[in-house]
Amino acid sequence: MKRIYAIFLLLIFLSSGCGSMRQEIDPASLGEIDKKLVIIGFISPQDTVLAVKVNITRPVTDANHTKNYGIAPDATVILSSGNRSIQLHYNGKYEYFQADPKKFPIRSGETYRITAQNPAGLQASGTCTVPQPAKLQEVRLDSVEDSNHRKQYFVRYYWQDDSQTTNYYQTAGLFAYAKPCPSCKTDANAKPEARTVPVLFESAGQRNTLLTDQAQDGKRLESHRGLLNEAAATSSSADKLNFANLYEKATVKAALLNVDEAYYKYHQALELQKRADGNPFAEPVLLTNTIQGGLGCFAAYNQAFLTVTLK
Known part of the structure; x- marks a missing residue:
């Protein structure tokens, strides 16, 4: 009986302890948070389709968050290398921007730049260099x-x-x-x-x-x-x-x-997130960000x- 009573007291203590760690935050105290473009793209000389995802973040303080985030189909997305460039066009079926690699071959050792801009003026860009094949x-x-x-x-x-x-x-x-x-x-x-x-x-x-x-x-x-x-x-x-x-x-x-370092770190973080899924004691895992003016990862592999x- 004493053992059951001790366990009961321990549960009360843990419950009260967890409750004391909780803190309510007033969204108004966070201030205004700007939206950003999110670019996710991985390019390779073996690509059959050049594909890049472009989304918009959802600010935590946005009252109209159900409509003010998601895909950005009206963005202008350009992939360039040196004096070469090509515009990627939106594919509504798969919700990404794409181009034909036959018209813009990806080459080992070259550095590429992705830029995206939407009509609201949001801009973001990223660069990567294609490794040599293993x-x-x-x-x-x-x-x-x-x-x-x-x-x-x-x-x-x-x-x-x-x-x-x-x-x-x-x-x-x-x-x-x-x-x-x-x-x-x-x-x-x-x-x-x-x-x-x-x-x-x-x-x-x-x-x-x-x-x-x-x-x-x-x-x-x-x-x-x-x-x-x-x-x-x-x-x-x-x-x-x-x-x-x-x-x-x-x-x-x-x-x-x-793969390049950004690709490695980004996918390594994704693996760690999967392993921590459902574990309340797991440490937060931050995804690698290689995008200037926005969020996401633009990387290359061979x-x-x-x-x-x-x-």
Whole structure:
């Protein structure tokens, strides 16, 4: 009985403590906060569409906040590099500004500038330089067993890092496979089960696609583990089967992105936000801002691809 009473007192103490930390703020005391344009765009020489999002912030003190923020379809958006420039036009279906990269190729090593202005006079701009492509060399299949002797298959990417500069990377990939189809030999209508799923990269049990060459400048680098079709590979029916028995065909289209620092920091912050989602004790995560006169991130990356058949 004493223990229950003590717990009850502790709950009262915690509740009163949390209540004392609460502080009401009068919106009028915050003063007038100007709206700003928000630009989000990532460009690459491999782009099939040049696409940039342009939105408008919602000031916390704006009484008409339900209408005074969101997309900015009437903005003028210009992408330029040196003496080249192109206007991006608004696509209402996807709510972004776009242009054809065939008319304005993105080139490795060049610096690009994005500018946006709306009829109300809001202006914002950002610059970025496109990195050189990485040197993706190898995709290697491996596996690990859990305590029940079930195998989990994964891949690792290997590439050569360029020395004398800090480099940032992101890994991606698609795992395409077809399962064995014994009935296909006797049934003309039967078809093997075929799917294409993302390669799921992880580090220390957390999804993680980002890496840097810090302390490994100029060396041969390797990616985090890229899990292949996690649900199928760990099923009980696969306990004693090797990879060749699990899949009739299996390929990985590996993508290695050499990204600039702004891209790396922005996506790293997004990952931290996802991990903290729903955790009231997590520290706030600030997104990288590279936009002058506004908010957002304008950054660049360059991709290298390697398609391998897994056996």
